[in-house]
Amino acid sequence: MRADEARAGGPAVVAAFDGAANAYDRLVAANPGYHRHLRCSARRMGLPGAGSGLRLLDAGCGTGASTAALAEVYPHAEIVAVDASAAMLDRARRKDWPESVRFLHAPIESPGTAVEHYPFDGIFAAYLIRNLPDPDAQLRALRGLLRPGGSLGVHEYSVRDSLPARATWNAVCCAVIIPAGFATTGDAALFRYLRRSVAEFDGVNRFCRRLGEAGFTAVRSATMTGWQRNVVHTFVARRPAETDRGHDGR
DSSP states (O other), X not given: OOHHHHHXXXXXXXXXXXXXXXXXXXXXXXXXXXXXXXXXXXXXXXXXXXXXXXXXXXXXXXXXXXHHHHHHHSTTSEEEEEESOHHHHHXXXXXXXXXXXXXXXXXXXXXXXTOOSOOEEEXXXXXXXXXXXXXXXXXXXXXXXXXXEEEEEEEEEOOTTOHHHHXXXXXXXXXXXXXXXXXXXXXXXXXXXXXXXXXXXXXXXXXXXXXXXXXXXXXXXXXXXXXXXXXXXEEEEEOOSSOOSSTTOO
């Protein structure tokens, strides 16, 4: 993986996820709270009831952990799950899913080629935004896929506002994530990228401002429990209720 492509969220990142797909579920299962925290972020989106009549987008679904969280919290919703990694999607599709869930292979930067049934009532983006080459453009694009009043939930690492959180993240990466990733896949590139991408990503306050600058309102954040406290966060925001013109909100 070339460093410049990794930092830009280029094709090397997608290739690295392809290479780690077979081991990915085993690795995240060893992370205490991983699946529970995804469900927590899905609930924090505040969508009504069990999701009856709602259409949800799982942006950057990977092997389907975030999709499973949405399906558990909103079991009556229609869920469209999109990812750029064919190998990760292949792992996701092998699992048992209700008929209301479907998977599409497409780069989230241009999902319009595959996502035909917008607008969505809610969009969930877990561990996605920091991996993209232009987060601002992507957030605006996601806002355009939401119905007016729709909810965006971002589940993401954010440590730059907290010295203890940065220290915890680096310690966990060096002692656990990178060695375990190498032992499982034989290649530590993706896991070194993971450490660096989180360290360089927005702090909580900056990302909240970024959401506002992308045209979202009612922006709020909350962290998780355990070692992920002040390391992993939920960010929730809404597309303004007034009707915009076009996908870019102009």
